[in-house]
Amino acid sequence: MKRREFVRTAGGATAVAAAGAGATGTVAAQELQPVWPSAVTGANLGTYQDARGESEVTVQVGAGDSGLAFDATKLWVDPGTTITFEWTGNGGAHNVQNVEGPASLDSGDPVGEEGATYEYETSEEDVGITHYHCVPHTAVGMHAGLAVGEDIETESAGGGGNTGWPENIAHVGVPLHAHWVGIAAMLGISLTFVFTFYLLKYGESAHTGHGGSQ
Known part of the structure; x- marks a missing residue:
């Protein structure tokens, strides 16, 4: 295979792999959160739970x-969810x-007793x-959020626009194999540069394919 043919072939294959990985990542990043x-x-812990479809949930x-x-620090529920x-104590x-x-x-007033509970049933109102907090510990990041219903503003998981690479695959449900595809594509790009450099510097002589040197 001629040097230029190799470069075209390797570059094309890598581009296809990268495009496929990018498409997979883009699809994976489309899950929406409030x-x-x-x-x-920026609250402590930062866990997220989509509990829509559930009649009861515990925080x-x-x-x-x-x-x-x-x-959960960030919770999304339906109207009518209890x-x-x-309290953990x-x-x-x-x-x-x-x-x-x-x-x-x-x-009401702050309590520290383990097992204490407070129930709230959501409604259409x-x-x-809703942003809520613990009054005694608001300064140290004890905040949380409650999203109710479907008529709310949402964004792609991870925020900051769609990069095709979610921040936390455990939270947004991205299949692990999609990331292996992306890694393989990047590896292919790196190898293309290495081999291209090698062939340009140490590649075929002007007499290759003509019986050696004259």
């Missing part, structure tokens, strides 16, 4: 290693209180995104 307030996206109050988080906030006394948004979350 557009959370910045205090929610831990005092989650994480330090006991200063809500789990949310049970359950860790991190001191906590409460649940609305900061901004339609849901009227208010568990709660449709939208």
Whole structure:
């Protein structure tokens, strides 16, 4: 195979592989999440749960290693879902209180007892995104978000536009093989450059294919 033929073939194959990997990544990144307030996206723990279709869901109050988080930190439910906030007993006394948004979350005074609960049933009046926090620990990042219903603003998982590479494949459900395809494509591109450089520098002589040197 002539040097130029090799370069065309290798480059074309790599381009096809890269295009396929990019397409796979783009499709994988299309899962939508609510557009959370910045205090929610920067909150402790940062777990996300799409609980639409479920009639009941539990949120831990005092989650994480330090006991200063809500789990799930970001929760999406339907109107009519009953949310049970359950205290872990860790991190001191906590409460649940609305900061901004339609849901009227208010568990009252902070409590630290393990097993304490506060129930809230969502309704059509709660449709939208609500930012809530623990009053005693708001300064240290104990914030969370509640999205209710379908009539809310959403974005591709990971935010910041569609790059084809989600931030966390465990959260957005990206099949692992899609990433192996992307890695293989990048490896192919790297090998193309290496072989192209080698052939340009040490490739065929002017007499190759003509019986050797004259």
